[in-house]
Amino acid sequence: MTIPQDHIRNFSIIAHIDHGKSTLADRIIEQTGLLTAREMQEQILDNMDLERERGITIKAQAVRTIYKAKNGEEYILNLIDTPGHVDFNYEVSRSLAACDGALLVVDAAQGIEAQTLANVYLALDNDLEVIPVINKIDLPSADPDRVIEEIEDVIGLEAHDAPLISAKNGINIDQVLEAIVHKLPAPKGDPEKPLKALIFDSFYDSYRGVVVFFRVMDGRVRKDSRVKLMASGAAYDVVEVGTFGAGQLIPCEELSAGMVGYLTASIKNVKDTRVGDTITEAARPCEEALPGYKKVQSMVFCGMYPADGAKYPDLRDALERLQLNDASLTYEPETSVALGFGFRCGFLGRLHLEIIQERLEREYNLDLVTTAPSVVYKVHTLKGECIDLSNPTNMPDPTLIDYMEEPVVSAEIMVTTEFIGPIMKLCQERRGVYEGTEYIETTRALLKYTLPLNEIIYDFFDALKSRSRGYASLDYSLKGYVRSDLVKLDILINREEVDALSFIVHESTAYERGRKMCERLKEEIPRHLFEIPIQAAIGSKIIARETVKAVRKDVLAKCYGGDITRKKKLLEKQKEGKKRMRQIGNVEVPQKAFMSVLKLDQDD
Amino acid sequence: MKKRSLSVYIHLPFCAQKCLYCDFASGPAGKEEIAAYMRLLTKEIRSFEAISSLYRVETVFFGGGTPSFVAPFYISQILNQLRKQYEFSETPEITLEANPGTLDAEKLVTYRKAGVNRLSLGLQSIHESELKLLGRIHSYEDFLESYEMARQAGFTNINVDLMSALPKQTMGKWKKTLETVAALKPEHISAYSLSIEEGTPFYERYGEGRIGRLDLPGEELDRAMYHFTKEYLGSQGYRRYEFSNYAKKGFESRHNMTYWTLGDYVGFGQAAASYLQGRRFSNPAGKEEYPEASRTAYQRFRAMAPQSEKEAMEEYMFLGLRTARGVSREDFQKRFGKPFPKQYEKELLELYRQDLVEQAGGRIWLTDAGIDVSNIILARFLLD
Numbered sequence: 001m002t003i004p005q006d007h008i009r010n011f012s013i014i015a016h017i018d019h020g021k022s023t024l025a026d027r028i029i030e031q032t033g034l035l036t037a038r039e040m041q042e043q044i045l046d047n048m049d050l051e052r053e054r055g056i057t058i059k060a061q062a063v064r065t066i067y068k069a070k071n072g073e074e075y076i077l078n079l080i081d082t083p084g085h086v087d088f089n090y091e092v093s094r095s096l097a098a099c100d101g102a103l104l105v106v107d108a109a110q111g112i113e114a115q116t117l118a119n120v121y122l123a124l125d126n127d128l129e130v131i132p133v134i135n136k137i138d139l140p141s142a143d144p145d146r147v148i149e150e151i152e153d154v155i156g157l158e159a160h161d162a163p164l165i166s167a168k169n170g171i172n173i174d175q176v177l178e179a180i181v182h183k184l185p186a187p188k189g190d191p192e193k194p195l196k197a198l199i200f201d202s203f204y205d206s207y208r209g210v211v212v213f214f215r216v217m218d219g220r221v222r223k224d225s226r227v228k229l230m231a232s233g234a235a236y237d238v239v240e241v242g243t244f245g246a247g248q249l250i251p252c253e254e255l256s257a258g259m260v261g262y263l264t265a266s267i268k269n270v271k272d273t274r275v276g277d278t279i280t281e282a283a284r285p286c287e288e289a290l291p292g293y294k295k296v297q298s299m300v301f302c303g304m305y306p307a308d309g310a311k312y313p314d315l316r317d318a319l320e321r322l323q324l325n326d327a328s329l330t331y332e333p334e335t336s337v338a339l340g341f342g343f344r345c346g347f348l349g350r351l352h353l354e355i356i357q358e359r360l361e362r363e364y365n366l367d368l369v370t371t372a373p374s375v376v377y378k379v380h381t382l383k384g385e386c387i388d389l390s391n392p393t394n395m396p397d398p399t400l401i402d403y404m405e406e407p408v409v410s411a412e413i414m415v416t417t418e419f420i421g422p423i424m425k426l427c428q429e430r431r432g433v434y435e436g437t438e439y440i441e442t443t444r445a446l447l448k449y450t451l452p453l454n455e456i457i458y459d460f461f462d463a464l465k466s467r468s469r470g471y472a473s474l475d476y477s478l479k480g481y482v483r484s485d486l487v488k489l490d491i492l493i494n495r496e497e498v499d500a501l502s503f504i505v506h507e508s509t510a511y512e513r514g515r516k517m518c519e520r521l522k523e524e525i526p527r528h529l530f531e532i533p534i535q536a537a538i539g540s541k542i543i544a545r546e547t548v549k550a551v552r553k554d555v556l557a558k559c560y561g562g563d564i565t566r567k568k569k570l571l572e573k574q575k576e577g578k579k580r581m582r583q584i585g586n587v588e589v590p591q592k593a594f595m596s597v598l599k600l601d602q603d604d
Numbered sequence: 605m606k607k608r609s610l611s612v613y614i615h616l617p618f619c620a621q622k623c624l625y626c627d628f629a630s631g632p633a634g635k636e637e638i639a640a641y642m643r644l645l646t647k648e649i650r651s652f653e654a655i656s657s658l659y660r661v662e663t664v665f666f667g668g669g670t671p672s673f674v675a676p677f678y679i680s681q682i683l684n685q686l687r688k689q690y691e692f693s694e695t696p697e698i699t700l701e702a703n704p705g706t707l708d709a710e711k712l713v714t715y716r717k718a719g720v721n722r723l724s725l726g727l728q729s730i731h732e733s734e735l736k737l738l739g740r741i742h743s744y745e746d747f748l749e750s751y752e753m754a755r756q757a758g759f760t761n762i763n764v765d766l767m768s769a770l771p772k773q774t775m776g777k778w779k780k781t782l783e784t785v786a787a788l789k790p791e792h793i794s795a796y797s798l799s800i801e802e803g804t805p806f807y808e809r810y811g812e813g814r815i816g817r818l819d820l821p822g823e824e825l826d827r828a829m830y831h832f833t834k835e836y837l838g839s840q841g842y843r844r845y846e847f848s849n850y851a852k853k854g855f856e857s858r859h860n861m862t863y864w865t866l867g868d869y870v871g872f873g874q875a876a877a878s879y880l881q882g883r884r885f886s887n888p889a890g891k892e893e894y895p896e897a898s899r900t901a902y903q904r905f906r907a908m909a910p911q912s913e914k915e916a917m918e919e920y921m922f923l924g925l926r927t928a929r930g931v932s933r934e935d936f937q938k939r940f941g942k943p944f945p946k947q948y949e950k951e952l953l954e955l956y957r958q959d960l961v962e963q964a965g966g967r968i969w970l971t972d973a974g975i976d977v978s979n980i981i982l983a984r985f986l987l988d
Contacts, residue, residue, distance in 0.1 A: 529958060529977055552823040554979040557796040557848045562613055562863045563877035563886060564923065571922060574983035 003076050005258040006186040010215065012080045012095055014123055015105035016113040016473060020135040023167040024105055024176070025063075025079060031173050032065035032077060061201065062213055062260060064244045069181045070174075077180060078244075078260040080200065080215075082119075087349030089477060090294055091201070093122050094276045097292060098200040098215035098260065101129040101184030103176065104157070108134045108142035108164070111150050113473035114414035114446065120155055130155075131179050132162040138169055154440050187258030195219035195227065196286040197279040202270050204324035208240070210267035211249065213260075214279055217290065220256035221263060226282040230289040232272055235282045236265035271327045296328045298346025299407070299478065300353055300373045300457050301390040303334060303500060304360070305342030307367035307580065307591050312341045318364035319343060322356060329356060334391065338500040338584055339369055339594070344391055347373075350457045369582075369591045372503045375453045378405040378481055392502040395488045398539065406484045407453040410435075411476040416444050419468040423447060426467055430455035431506060450479060452506070489514055491521070492535040492542075496585040500594055511543050517596070518546040524593035526577075527551040532587055607691060610659035611862040614645070614682055615873030617891070619670040620706065624739035624809070625767075627801040628875070630669035631891075641874075641894070642678050648872050648898040649685050652905075656689040659868070663697040663859035666720075672702035676714035683718045697858045699724055699763075702754075704747035712757035722857075723754050724763040724794075730781045734770050739805065744784075751788060761855060763792035768829040770798050771818045778829050779836070786840040791855035795833050796848045797826055827976055834972070845928045847975055864923045866916070866939075872901075882910035913940060914987050921948065921985035925978070930961075930969025951984045 015021035062080045069075055082095040096102065102123045106112060123130055132151050134144045144164050151159040163175035201213040221227060221241055228235045242251040243261045255261040267273055275296070278289040306315045319331045330346035347353040353373060360366045379387040379395065380402045389395055411432070415423050420437075427434070427449045435448040451460075456476070464472045487510050491501035501521075505513050514536030521534045525548050536544040556567055581588035617630040618638060633641075664686065666679065679700065686692075699722040700715055715723075729735055730744045754762060764785050768778050785793065800806050800818070810818055821829070834844050842850040849860060862869050863879075870878045874894040877886035885905055887897040911919075917940060924931035937943055944952075952968060955961040960974035960981055974981055 529960070529980060551977050551980065553827055554977045555797075555847065555975060556979060557799060562611075562869055562871060562879065563875075564863070564919065565877070565884065565886070567922075568919070570979065571983040571986055574979055575986045578983070 003074070005189070005256075007073065008076045008078065008187055008258050009101065009180050009184050010078045010080065010099045010187055010258070010260050011101045011103060011180060011184055012082050012099045012123075013103045013105055014082070014096075014116065014119040014130070015135075016107070016110075016116045019105050019107040019110070019113075019116070020167045021081075021105055024103070024133070024135065024165070024173075025081065027167050027170055027173045028077070028079060028177065029063060029065055031170075031177065032067045062244045064250075064260070067177055067181065070178060075181050077177075080260065087347075087352045089118075089122075090296055091275055092119060093126070093292065094198065094200045096123050096126045096128060097276075097290070098198050099123075099126075099128055100187050101131065101180070103180070104130050104132045104151075104155075105135050105167075106132060106147055106151060108137045108144045108147055109139045110471075111147045111444070112154055112414070112440065114412050114475045115473050117155070117414070117446070118412065118475035120157075129184050130157055131183050132157055132159040133176055133179075134159075134162050134164045135167050137164045138166040138171065150441060189216065189218045189257030191218070191220050191256040193218040193257075194284045194286040195221050195225075195279065195281045196290065197221065198290050199229075199273055199275055199277045199279060201275060202273045202327075204270055205264075208264040210270050210273050210324075211262050211264050212267070212273045212279070213262050215260045216255050216257050218257050218286065219281065220254055221279070222254040227263075227265070227279050228282040228285060229273065229277050230280055230285070231274060231277040231293050234272055236267060238263050238265050240264045270324055274327060296348065298328065298330050298348065298376075299453065300347045300349055300375060301344055302347075302353060302373040303336060303339070303342050303371035303391070304331075304345050304357070305336065305339040305369040305371075305500075307369055309340045311366060314364065315343065315360070315366055315368075318360050318366060319345070321364075322359060326356075328352065336371075336393070336500045338498045338582060338589075339371075342369075346390070350461075367591070369500075369594050371500050371594055373457050374504060375407050375457060377407075377486065377504060380404065389504075392488055392504045393499045395504065398487075403483055404486045405481040406486060408450050408479050408482050409453050409456065409476040410479045411449045411451045411456070411474060413447040413449065413464065413472055413474050414440070414444065415447060415468055415472040417442075419472060420445055420447065422467040423464065423472055426460075426463055427451065430460060431508070451476070452482075452484070453478070454504070454506075487538050489517070489543075490537045491517060492533075492537060493521070493525070493589060494532045494585050494587045495535075496587075497537075498584055498589075510538060514538075514544040518544045520596040521593055522546040522548055524590055524596050525587065526590070528587060530586075607660040608658060608868055609662045609693075609862075610690070611663040611665070611859050611867060611869035612661055612686060612690075613859075613869060613871035613873075613876055613878075614664065614666045614671075615871060615876040616666060616668045616671040616674055616678075617641075617874045618673050619668060619703070620673060621739065621741050622805060624737075624805045625798055625800070627804045627807075628669070638674055638678075642674075642681070644895055644898040645682065645873050646685055648901050649682070649689065651899075651902040652870065653689055654902075657691075659690055660693055661686060661690045661696060662693045663857075663862065664699070665859045666700040668701055670703045670706055670726075671700050672706040672711060676711045676718075679715060679720065680718035683720075697722055697761075699857070699859060701726065702750070703742060704750040705742035707750045707753060709753055709757065712753055712759070716758055721759070722761040722763070723759050724765065724792075725750060725754070725790075726765045727785065728765060728767045729770065729777075730784045731777055734773065734777070737771055738767070751790075761792070762790045763794060763857070764788075764790045766793060766795045767798050768795060768833065769821050769826040771820055773821055773829075775825065775829060775832070779832065782833060782836055786837060786842070792849070792851045792857060793837060793842060794849050795837075797830060830976075831972060843928070847926050847978070861927070864927045866920055866923065873898075878905070880905060882916065883908045884911060916940070917945070918986050922982040925968075925970055925982060925985070928969060930967050932967045934966055945987060947987060948985060955981060955984075 013021045013024060065077045067075045067077050080095050080099055082092045104120055134147055136142060137144055148159045151157050163172050163179060165172040196218040197214040197216045199212055199214045202210050205211050223238055223241055225238045227238055240251050241255050241261055241263045242249050249262055276293040280286045306312050323329050328348050331343040334344040335341055357370055360368055374390055374392055377389040379389050381400050382402045413423060430451055432449040432451045435450055438446040440446060464474055485507040486504050487507050489503055489505050489510055491498050518534045518536050527548055529551060531550045532548040534546045535542050578588055581590055618633045619630050622631055698720045700720045701724045703726045727747045728738055728740060766781060837850045841852055844850050845856045868880050870880050875887055875889040885908055921931060933944060959971055961968055962971050970978060
């Protein structure tokens, strides 16, 4: 069945987390008759367990449905899902670039959030037609009129005839579908020109190799075509092309300009099919690649170690496999005195880190010890060298350092006016440089700050939420590097330095961090038969100290009626507990103590 | 053929009212229920007939619950059954646990006649407020009366159970309890630190997070009480021979020592534990499970594989080190045909350096400081 280009709509849904993107996607799929309600699993697009639990979409995916509009015509709707988190900004922008239009879903109670704005601008930058959709109109606190006004004032989008819907309850979904057909433009592009297609995602399949998701801008691609990836320069013979069902791939003969689909070509590694790259014909390449391609760089690093040293090869295999599907994950072997053999892993951001960590633990059944996340610092030595430092342990001796630089981001925080005070205070505490405020309406403002990246990778998100009762939202992008007074903070347990606990902080916060770290470790380290000092030090100077007191009592008074099994179990538990510890000198440190740096500000 | 020594434990899971710290299988019951239980118990004892001839019974212990709660002829019945099946030592130690308020002269005479020669009286505290807090149903006066009656009935070997580290307890109150009881000159005193165990009414009531509301003495006071107990009872002629047990010379409980020295013992009744021919097994704790369990006890024992040498070694160490005599290399060699494993020697050396164990005359035992942290120490004798 060939469907003319003007009966195709390629679109995505833009929304802040929890504003109902996935639910609306489900309803669209449901009402276009691709699946019966019975077959619908909740939230079809999010097919990783983890995504469903966290309620966010991690990897962009796509689905093709057929909609019979009220005018009697059938349209192909290609819904391209975008990840909803700031860590994946680049991927979002590439997914949007594959579309011609977008639905902007705004919560009728909450209104526009920082991230909504950021994504709308991304969409407008990509010349997308944007249709606002007001969701959750069934909520008691819904105020669609206010939200419509806000959309018109802040974004400048006509919103007065925006569909008012409840995705959850399936109200007015037909209006959304009609709007997609009649208000979003059909794709353009010339099928006769040389092939030019944009890669917006890919995943690894053990039978087919890498499955590449792309949008054809010009030309056509079919089975057995020889194609070339313009950024990587590699050429492949296409084995299969096709379109997306719901959760399955449907092969077809050919994809031409305006269509969205996939191809396989016996590609071994997703690294060879970078998001944003342009696919063209090997024999007849297009003149220039699509704009916007960027090599993704890891922003946050941490050490990952198997809790059981013998599992090192398992961890290596697991990382290798995860990387097959996630080109933005990097890793290289490293060794720690305290933790043994492990990997220094690079991530797009903190959320990305957490997702990988959870997947390793859940899907690969690995018990991990993760060290504090670090950003990449630039160390300028007196010799005039510049070293990229992602592991605090490798920091050169301070006497050899001329100066250091740290990455900063441009952050935009959307907040209701009542919380401006607390949020500004938070940003100040995190060494933020105030850049300005934009009032969206009388009750809401967009705060602009330049913030050091290392101040937001620990718990900035949580702090932001807790200080604004959940209302503040954040968007940020890397701005560059600035010179900064940084020091390496070392932790000594029973007078022995623990490399895996070292981290780099700004001089002004070193004392506070050191103190909190010692307090936290004191809670984590069980009492031993002897007293254990825990110290924080910069160089040879001790800046904080806590003491884990010696055990005074651990005795089972009674063994009744000769039943010793309970006693034995208790001893075994004790021994088992010891096994899960890391031996540092003669101190046994629980694995999770190494992660305690992550939660430094929890008690604030 | 030389017969092997055997200790017999009989569990009688009945009492007038469950104490708040109690996590044993016990509770109130009517006559019918008790009679039915006794029938099952007797059958269970009988089911071990095939191996009875291998043993000579050295000790019998009636525990509970409150064994003195049931009609005394049941005690005679059980001892008769045991005597029918087993050869008995000429000087057996036959203990019965009793609670003040459940004893009378007639019961005591019946016990004596049946052969019971040692009474273990649960007192816990002499203070009314503490008794109440523990959910005990007797007063100190009730205890005193029972104690006098027992002496009059001819019991010359009496143990008194006491508890330290009770909620709100002060050192002064504990001292008073110890002094008052020691003045009565029982032959044996068991003094336990209270611990709040899962499955007890205390635990249910205060739960994990709310134990603080019980106002228990802190570790320092708990240990001070413990150390004072040894010192004071020592001055009164009692020697501590196990973590929580004190006796006048020659009155150490032989039954208890069987447990600590890997002797054979067989337990009959609900929740009763056995260690027989290297096999550890026990009946389930649930009341409903006992009828079935009592019928299959012997089969289960026969079907079981003996414990491994590793397990036996571990138990030899962590049980033996609970006693004041401790363990010895010679015993170990005799029992296992090989010396201490390297791990033990390494741990012992380290513990010795930290003054947590002491050694002399080929024996090794825990110091007082070692006892305080014994769980940590004993766990080290589990083999890798």
